[in-house]
Amino acid sequence: MLENPRSPRVRAVAKLAKKPARAESALFLLEGPQAVSEALRFRPELVIELFATPTALERHPEIAQAVQNAEVELEFVTEQVLEAMADTVTPQGFVSVCRQFPTALKDVFAAKPKLVAILEEVRDPGNAGTIVRAADAAGADAVIFSGRAVDLYNPKVVRSSTGSIFHLPVAVDADLEDVLTRAREAGLTVLAADVKGEDLLAVRTEGLLAQPTAWLFGNEARGLTDEQFALADRAVTVPIYGHAESMNLATAASVCLYESAFAQRS
Incomplete structure (x- = not known):
């Protein structure tokens, strides 16, 4: 001992x-x-x-x-x-x-994924780990950490994922433009989760969420930059019907990922 x-x-x-x-x-x-x-x-x-x-x-x-x-x-x-x-x-x-066991980016897209979460400069360990957990729960095929995102192996990220890092491929240290190029080549539509986007309900009604999708989530404090925003095919916002000032990134990401999961399985 x-x-x-x-x-x-x-x-x-x-x-x-x-x-x-x-x-x-x-x-x-x-x-x-x-x-x-x-x-x-x-x-x-x-x-x-x-x-x-x-x-x-x-x-x-x-x-x-x-x-x-x-x-x-x-x-x-x-x-x-x-x-x-x-x-x-x-x-x-x-x-x-x-x-450590990061997945190579080429292997993520070689597997022909239908649902991917991209975390661009997500810095908060709790948010990052929770999104990995939500992606796992929603049946996503992979998670990608891009830009200056928090370290996947930060103890708080690992704890927040509650073991989900062992369940699905996670790529790290990726370049966003490279990620999105590979995503489109693999047949995925890139949807940016952003307050400037279209109402999620309208996008759901349109049937877009049933298609293979790569969700792009930006930094907690400032969201996506104009340059990052322009790289997406469409932008979507989770509507707030009550009086909350805003929604936590991990919560919004969970909603988006599950909306895709529902649509792809309906």
Whole structure:
């Protein structure tokens, strides 16, 4: 059992909360029973190290079984060691070190996707992770991080995705113009989600959402620039019927992705 929270091994794990360490090692930090379960179930080959407190493993016997099935080695640690490793203030008993696994852009479009989410300069980790989760739930074929978007392997992005990063292809560090060129070549219509766009209900009635679609979501604070806006085929806005001043990006993205999912399956 690891008992020293100041040991070099513990410090090496904790460093993965910072981008330079992730970039240098091509590893990332995974926390909590839900995320660890999804990694063991869908991508066990990515799990390099797995740490848990004895109490946490007792509470989650399904993870103990998954560890055996995946033939992954688990090491017990004290609560103090887990707290030193984790990015959260109150970790939930499990920390893992995993290999990064971005999907190549060419592979995203070679798979002939029908629904893709593009995150152009989305900076908030919570928004980014939630959109990945929503895309997964809506049955999207891929998510693409373009421009100066937040790091996919930021611990907050990973936590917000609740394991969805292991379920669908995610490409990172993409150039927006290249992404949109490839999307059109693959037969997708590019729809920008923007307040200057057409009413979502009108676009739904028109039948456009039933077509293969790449949704383009911009930065939380300023949305899409005029140049980025001009790159889309059409622009769509989610109408606000109540008195809310605006809608959170992740919420609006979820609505757009599900509208496409409904239309494509109807």
